[in-house]
Amino acid sequence: MSRSLKQVAVLLVALLCLDPHGRVGSAPICAHGPSGCHVPSLADLFDRVIQHSARMHSLSNDLHSEFEQYFLPSKNHIGKIYRKCHTSNILTPNGKENAQKLAREELTEVILKLLMAWRDPLFQLHQSMADQQDFNSFSSNKALEMGDMAHELRKGVEKVAEKMRVLGMLGNSVTGLSAAEAMLPLSESGEAMSDYELLYCFRRDSNKVQNYLKILKCRIVPEHDC
Amino acid sequence: MRNSGAVLILTFIAKLILQAAGVSPPGKPRLTSCRSPEKETFTCWWEPGGDGGLPTTYALYYHLENSETVYECPDYRTAGENSCYFNKNDTSLWVNYNITVVASNALGKNISDPVEVDVVYIVQPNTPENVTAVVVHDEQGPFVRVSWEKPRTADTRSGWITLIYQIRVKQEKDEKWEEYDAGMQKYYNVFSLHPDKECMVQVRCKPDHGFWSEWTQTTYVKMPNYIPRERSLWILITIFSIFIVLILTWTLNVKRNSMKLCLLPPVPGPKIKGFDKQLLKSGKTEEIFNTLVIQGFPPTTDYENLLVEYLEVYDNEEQELVLDGKELSEDFMKSKSSSDNDSGRGSCDSRTLLLEKCMDGREGSGSDQHQYSQHGETSWASTESSESQGAEPGSPESTDGRAKTWPVVFPQPHHHYPVGAVKPAYHNVPEILNQLSPHATPSNYHQLHHQDIPQQELRFSKSACRHSQSYNQFNLDSIDTPAPGVPPLPSLEYVEVQRVNPENMLLLRPLSDPNREPERSDCTGEDYSKVKVVTSHNILLLQRDTSHQCVDDYSQADQCTTQQPPHPCKPAVHQWNSVMPQEGMRVMGNGYVDSTVLMPSF
Numbered sequence: 100m101s102r103s104l105k106q107v108a109v110l111l112v113a114l115l116c117l118d119p120h121g122r123v124g125s126a127p128i129c130a131h132g133p134s135g136c137h138v139p140s141l142a143d144l145f146d147r148v149i150q151h152s153a154r155m156h157s158l159s160n161d162l163h164s165e166f167e168q169y170f171l172p173s174k175n176h177i178g179k180i181y182r183k184c185h186t187s188n189i190l191t192p193n194g195k196e197n198a199q200k201l202a203r204e205e206l207t208e209v210i211l212k213l214l215m216a217w218r219d220p221l222f223q224l225h226q227s228m229a230d231q232q233d234f235n236s237f238s239s240n241k242a243l244e245m246g247d248m249a250h251e252l253r254k255g256v257e258k259v260a261e262k263m264r265v266l267g268m269l270g271n272s273v274t275g276l277s278a279a280e281a282m283l284p285l286s287e288s289g290e291a292m293s294d295y296e297l298l299y300c301f302r303r304d305s306n307k308v309q310n311y312l313k314i315l316k317c318r319i320v321p322e323h324d325c
Numbered sequence: 326m327r328n329s330g331a332v333l334i335l336t337f338i339a340k341l342i343l344q345a346a347g348v349s350p351p352g353k354p355r356l357t358s359c360r361s362p363e364k365e366t367f368t369c370w371w372e373p374g375g376d377g378g379l380p381t382t383y384a385l386y387y388h389l390e391n392s393e394t395v396y397e398c399p400d401y402r403t404a405g406e407n408s409c410y411f412n413k414n415d416t417s418l419w420v421n422y423n424i425t426v427v428a429s430n431a432l433g434k435n436i437s438d439p440v441e442v443d444v445v446y447i448v449q450p451n452t453p454e455n456v457t458a459v460v461v462h463d464e465q466g467p468f469v470r471v472s473w474e475k476p477r478t479a480d481t482r483s484g485w486i487t488l489i490y491q492i493r494v495k496q497e498k499d500e501k502w503e504e505y506d507a508g509m510q511k512y513y514n515v516f517s518l519h520p521d522k523e524c525m526v527q528v529r530c531k532p533d534h535g536f537w538s539e540w541t542q543t544t545y546v547k548m549p550n551y552i553p554r555e556r557s558l559w560i561l562i563t564i565f566s567i568f569i570v571l572i573l574t575w576t577l578n579v580k581r582n583s584m585k586l587c588l589l590p591p592v593p594g595p596k597i598k599g600f601d602k603q604l605l606k607s608g609k610t611e612e613i614f615n616t617l618v619i620q621g622f623p624p625t626t627d628y629e630n631l632l633v634e635y636l637e638v639y640d641n642e643e644q645e646l647v648l649d650g651k652e653l654s655e656d657f658m659k660s661k662s663s664s665d666n667d668s669g670r671g672s673c674d675s676r677t678l679l680l681e682k683c684m685d686g687r688e689g690s691g692s693d694q695h696q697y698s699q700h701g702e703t704s705w706a707s708t709e710s711s712e713s714q715g716a717e718p719g720s721p722e723s724t725d726g727r728a729k730t731w732p733v734v735f736p737q738p739h740h741h742y743p744v745g746a747v748k749p750a751y752h753n754v755p756e757i758l759n760q761l762s763p764h765a766t767p768s769n770y771h772q773l774h775h776q777d778i779p780q781q782e783l784r785f786s787k788s789a790c791r792h793s794q795s796y797n798q799f800n801l802d803s804i805d806t807p808a809p810g811v812p813p814l815p816s817l818e819y820v821e822v823q824r825v826n827p828e829n830m831l832l833l834r835p836l837s838d839p840n841r842e843p844e845r846s847d848c849t850g851e852d853y854s855k856v857k858v859v860t861s862h863n864i865l866l867l868q869r870d871t872s873h874q875c876v877d878d879y880s881q882a883d884q885c886t887t888q889q890p891p892h893p894c895k896p897a898v899h900q901w902n903s904v905m906p907q908e909g910m911r912v913m914g915n916g917y918v919d920s921t922v923l924m925p926s927f
Contacts, residue, residue, distance in 0.1 A: 153533065160534070183391055191419070193417045193419055194416065194417065194418055195364070195485045196413070199483065303443070303445075306445055306534070307419055314483060314484045314485060315484075316484060317483050318483070318484075325481070325482055325483070325484055
């Protein structure tokens with residue numbers, strides 16, 4: 100008798116689970132407008148985005164130093180051959196004045212370009228790290244996380260840009276990024292870059308992104324931490 | 326060909342000459358560090374490698390990554406000796422600089438190892454400025470508020486550089502600095518500082534990716550003298566506890582008597598049936614002891630003393646004499662503890678315990694009359710008798726040879742105690758002879774030859790019992806049975822307690838003592854031997870009495886054969902009468918104690 104009861108109970112539970120209406124769904128936040136919930140301000144958005152970029156950069160820093168420590172026996176700088184990073188085509192300001200001279204829109208665009216350019220190479224990097232036995236799983240996980248963060252960061256910056264556009268701070272000169280902007284990390288010689296080179300380049304680029312975001316933030320919402 | 330050879334030789338010779346003169350090309354310079362204070366300019370320093378005795382000049386060359394154009398250092402002066410300062414125009418971020426230093430003098434030049442530098446990663450800001458420390462008085466106590474400003478050169482306003490700060494504090498006479506992280510804020514409150522002490526404060530900062538700056542100059546601040554709140558709390562607690570202690574003391578004082586009753590309950594007085602405390606108080610000892618004696622029991626009309634006891638002596642090892650109070654039970658025959666080396670167990674534990682045990686043992690063994698007496702330090706004795714006594718210790722029904730640790734005087738080794746015969750009164754002496762048990766069976770009973778008993782008195786001194794208790798368990802037989810009714814039971818012997826002397830010794834006298842009343846068989850006394858003293862090894866030393874008469878029935882022959890040396894075996898009869906020098910008891914293999922050993926008479 101108890102056995103059949105158990106079976107009935109299991110069936111009921113299964114039905115409840117399978118029933119789409121019984122399932123708990125996630126409602127979108129602020130579906131009913133600003134009255135129901137707290138809409139993050141631009142300053143908050145900027146803060147989140149900057150924190151995100153800081154985390155991304157620290158990850159890339161860790162991976163790069165790990166690489167240097169374990170896989171490059173010689174610290175001889177002469178031996179290092181750096182190929183150009185694939186993002187060197189993107190014109191980025193290399194100083195404070197240059198960065199401050201850029202308009203907000205351009206700066207935003209540069210940031211987005213950079214992040215876009217790294218979408219595929221980071222995925223590639225993670226793949227190659229996971230394939231090789233040399234890397235422990237911790238490192239390849241970091242690479243994966245890094246790629247995800249870059250993706251999230253790009254989305255975040257796009258949201259910020261959207262917000263700014265809504266608030267009228269940005270002109271309409273920000274062009275949408277097309278798929279053509281996505282570049283493959285091919286060096287001049289046409290060979291794919293090594294993992295170390297990728298890491299080296301990404302470390303630098305993530306630093307750029309972080310810096311530009313900070314400048315942008317202090318230019319647009321200067322009251323916090325500026 | 327010849328020319329080049331000649332040139333080489335000449336150069337070589339010139340070098341040798343120059344070396345002899347002490348001059349040489351310059352040593353290799355080395356770039357020590359490059360630092361950028363605000364991520365907009367940077368400076369590189371090198372150390373010379375030795376000038377070789379000649380004036381040497383240094384030049385710094387660099388080229389950017391992936392570019393072959395070599396530039397020379399734009400500014401050798403601003404940053405001081407052996408340095409190169411790159412201003413804003415010459416500084417590019419996120420670009421690797423490949424820098425080398427060339428040292429050259431009249432004799433040659435030397436190039437340092439190249440160094441790759443990316444300005445973004447060599448940022449070390451200047452120290453923070455305007456560090457101020459102020460004492461702020463708060464309701465919870467004063468604390469120090471330290472505030473400072475960012476280094477002038479760092480541009481945090483535009484977000485170009487982000488600095489985090491750290492402060493460290495040391496009070497005078499402390500050894501270590503206390504470090505605190507202040508994050509991006511420019512002030513910090515320092516608590517938990519001791520009053521009336523001088524406090525030193527330093528601050529430094531760091532960009533989010535870079536190096537820590539140097540510590541600022543020490544700022545001093547003096548803490549005021551105040552009583553910390555904690556201490557006042559402790560004072561309050563102390564006062565409160567003192568108050569409580571006082572109250573408790575007063576309460577205790579008031580309830581002094583009841584406390585005494587509770588903690589030190591009065592010792593209960595003796596509870597003896599029929600014992601009158603008032604009599605004790607009145608101090609008439611005669612009356613007291615009279616109350617202890619049940620009139621008419623035992624029928625001791627002709628006895629001078631209050632207590633008349635009988636000693637039952639066994640000679641048969643198979644007779645079990647349960648003398649140990651603990652073994653008293655109806656099943657004492659099959660008692661388990663055959664191996665006890667007990668000396669006084671049960672008897673020496675406690676008077677009451679013994680009494681209980683004796684009471685227990687009394688049930689069901691027949692119509693024995695037991696008389697118990699205890700001679701202990703308190704020197705009170707109680708006698709009890711009842712018709713229905715339990716299994717007496719050492720009841721003659723015992724057939725297995727496991728007697729307990731009571732010494733038993735046995736008349737003959739092979740005699741059996743006839744069942745149904747008059748139960749003799751026996752004497753239990755705890756711990757007296759508990760060591761003398763070489764018998765195969767772990768029995769500790771001791772058998773005294775009764776051969777030299779008659780007309781001897783068994784004297785039991787205070788036993789070696791720890792508690793100085795020795796009790797005699799007496800079994801009064803039906804004394805009214807005429808002595809002839811008592812067969813000259815070779816296995817039974819009787820000892821009569823003559824008296825209790827002041828030393829708590831039982832003076833025993835064989836029933837065959839000629840001093841006794843004639844209804845007693847003379848020959849029952851032949852089984853008696855006088856115990857002289859109990860030695861320290863719990864050996865019962867018997868005394869031979871020269872006045873023994875009834876020895877004829879005994880033959881010591883078989884005992885003699887089993888006797889142990891040193892004594893030569895003596896003919897049976899004569900053993901009784903000869904006085905031997907003082908010797909110890911001989912323990913025979915079968916557990917008997919040779920009572921032929923003489924003790925000096927007392």
